[in-house]
Amino acid sequence: MEKDFDRMNYYEMLDIERNATAAQIRAAYNAALQMYQPDSMVSYSFFSRDEREKILTLLDKAYFTLINEAQRTRYDGELDPSAISESGEKSAAVKKPVNIFEINRQQLNSPARKIQNAELKAKIAQNPLIQEIMARQEISGADLKAMRTGLGVAIEKIQQETKIRLDYLHDIEEGKTDKLPAAVFLKGFVRAYLKSLCIEPADAISVRYIDALQRKN
Amino acid sequence: MAHIWPIGGGKGGSGKSFLASSLGRLLAKSGKQTLLIDLDLGAANLHTMVDVPYPEKCFSDFVTKKIPNLENAILETPFPNLFLISGAHDSLDIANLPYEQKIKTLQAIGKLKYDYIILDLGAGTAFNTIDFFLASHNGIFITTPEPTSIENVYRLMRAIYLRRIRHFFSANDFKALGRKVKEHLGDDSRHQPENIVPIIKKEFPEKYALIKKDFNAFCFKLVLNQVRKQDNAALGEQICKFIKKHLGINVDFAGNISYDEHVHDAICQRVCFLDRYPHTRAANDLRVLNRTMSNAFGEQMMLNYL
Ligand SMILES: Nc1ncnc2c1ncn2[C@@H]1O[C@H](COP(=O)(O)OP(=O)(O)OP(=O)(O)O)[C@@H](O)[C@H]1O
Ligand SMILES: [Mg+2]
Numbered sequence: 001m002e003k004d005f006d007r008m009n010y011y012e013m014l015d016i017e018r019n020a021t022a023a024q025i026r027a028a029y030n031a032a033l034q035m036y037q038p039d040s041m042v043s044y045s046f047f048s049r050d051e052r053e054k055i056l057t058l059l060d061k062a063y064f065t066l067i068n069e070a071q072r073t074r075y076d077g078e079l080d081p082s083a084i085s086e087s088g089e090k091s092a093a094v095k096k097p098v099n100i101f102e103i104n105r106q107q108l109n110s111p112a113r114k115i116q117n118a119e120l121k122a123k124i125a126q127n128p129l130i131q132e133i134m135a136r137q138e139i140s141g142a143d144l145k146a147m148r149t150g151l152g153v154a155i156e157k158i159q160q161e162t163k164i165r166l167d168y169l170h171d172i173e174e175g176k177t178d179k180l181p182a183a184v185f186l187k188g189f190v191r192a193y194l195k196s197l198c199i200e201p202a203d204a205i206s207v208r209y210i211d212a213l214q215r216k217n
Numbered sequence: 218m219a220h221i222w223p224i225g226g227g228k229g230g231s232g233k234s235f236l237a238s239s240l241g242r243l244l245a246k247s248g249k250q251t252l253l254i255d256l257d258l259g260a261a262n263l264h265t266m267v268d269v270p271y272p273e274k275c276f277s278d279f280v281t282k283k284i285p286n287l288e289n290a291i292l293e294t295p296f297p298n299l300f301l302i303s304g305a306h307d308s309l310d311i312a313n314l315p316y317e318q319k320i321k322t323l324q325a326i327g328k329l330k331y332d333y334i335i336l337d338l339g340a341g342t343a344f345n346t347i348d349f350f351l352a353s354h355n356g357i358f359i360t361t362p363e364p365t366s367i368e369n370v371y372r373l374m375r376a377i378y379l380r381r382i383r384h385f386f387s388a389n390d391f392k393a394l395g396r397k398v399k400e401h402l403g404d405d406s407r408h409q410p411e412n413i414v415p416i417i418k419k420e421f422p423e424k425y426a427l428i429k430k431d432f433n434a435f436c437f438k439l440v441l442n443q444v445r446k447q448d449n450a451a452l453g454e455q456i457c458k459f460i461k462k463h464l465g466i467n468v469d470f471a472g473n474i475s476y477d478e479h480v481h482d483a484i485c486q487r488v489c490f491l492d493r494y495p496h497t498r499a500a501n502d503l504r505v506l507n508r509t510m511s512n513a514f515g516e517q518m519m520l521n522y523l
Binding site: 015034045 | 364458
């Protein structure tokens with residue numbers, strides 16, 4: 001009999017080894033999201049809404065802890081106090097800071113995708129509303145949504161590409177900050193969202209979105 | 218003793234009978250003495266898939282004692298080595314077989330001299346279905362890659378799990394367990410087996426050890442049927458991994474069977490799909506599946522109720 005999900009440690013939750021690399025953690029998190037998101041065929045009907053929410057929250061916690069070198073070291077220490085001395089060795093695999101949101105890099109560079117990107121860019125250049133929004137100093141969730149719909153891209157498509165949870169994407173477009181993950185992650189999410197729409201400079205625009213949100217509160 | 222492969226799926230139309238008849242055909246073709254038993258007692262139709270249009274005797278004749286022993290209910294099919302016990306007559310409602318009858322049936326099945334016995338079970342989670350499914354360690358779950366079908370196969374898995382747990386408790390102990398469950402989980406929580414098992418572990422540790430051992434002996438299989446090109450080919454593996462993690466049941470993924478219009482054509486013509494369309498992708502999938510399963514299951518099959 002397996003343990004309850006909430007009694008598993010973060011490695012067990014994500015089904016990874018204790019010495020998993022950042023890439024493995026990221027892949028495991030993606031695989032887990034595929035299984036536990038509300039629209040997943042695997043877990044749909046298996047959980048109640050509350051059970052699923054609980055699991056997704058735990059998964060996020062597990063992922064964001066393990067992907068962060070410092071937090072992971074601390075967590076490993078809590079898990080297994082005797083192993084602290086080894087932890088330096090363990091985290092050798094995560095030396096470089098990793099971009100946790102550039103998930104499907106390969107897919108983004110495929111030939112088919114390149115054609116799509118070119119089409120998106122052409123649409124952006126020809127769409128006056130999008131041009132106008134991009135020039136704004138303050139960018140809201142509604143603005144993001146207006147650009148996406150202007151480009152005729154379904155939100156599910158962004159979800160597939162970025163692997164960001166669909167409910168987060170909706171929250172981002174609705175500017176519901178209270179429900180959103182911490183600011184550090186949020187910026188990564190928005191940036192990935194913009195990148196998948198080929199809206200550049202994604203960095204600068206995501207900063208303007210975050211700033212506007214913070215001012216609002 | 219024969220290898221016994223019960224096939225259950227929760228949802229109607231997922232392809233239980235199609236799989237049963239196809240595996241039967243393949244095993245028979247490879248020289249194995251193979252018997253198909255239609256235990257979908259409410260809606261028997263397996264005979265139609267193996268070209269026995271007018272079964273002159275059937276399983277219900279055994280239940281009503283019109284036929285003294287199960288062996289006499291066996292019919293030949295047009296295929297060498299393939300035999301059939303057809304399901305129920307329409308006139309007789311034996312969809313809910315009394316427990317003693319079930320035991321009697323299972324014992325009779327255990328005595329039949331065949332290499333392989335395949336049980337085609339009804340949809341749903343009736344005790345009939347569950348008890349026949351648990352007759353062997355090698356139950357095969359079948360589902361299509363649709364949420365409704367997966368929902369029903371999960372329901373069947375949980376029902377089987379609970380039924381098996383019940384097996385280890387006397388009526389009194391089971392009542393005591395019911396009270397403990399209420400204490401721990403409250404009245405209105407979902408009393409799923411995965412929530413009940415931790416309580417058994419805590420309150421009835423010796424029973425927990427038995428149940429755990431019992432479940433480890435099972436070697437269930439999962440088949441995904443009617444898989445279309447655009448479907449997620451990894452879904453079956455994901456389901457098995459998920460079930461292991463959350464239910465603690467071992468289910469091995471056995472393989473996908475492609476969706477193929479020719480299946481419908483063959484059934485309408487009342488000919489065997491594998492013979493009529495041997496070069497289709499679905500036919501190939503079935504052959505691969507049969508090989509996987511014949512290799513994966515151990516030599517000796519045990520009937521749990523004997
Ligand atoms: N691989 C397949 N490709 C295309 N069609 C299929 C496939 N498998 C099954 N079917 C279709 O699904 C129908 C139902 O199959 P089948 O009778 O085997 O289901 P069942 O699970 O036994 O249903 P019931 O619970 O009603 O007995 C078949 O008549 C056939 O048309
Ligand atoms: Mg059937």
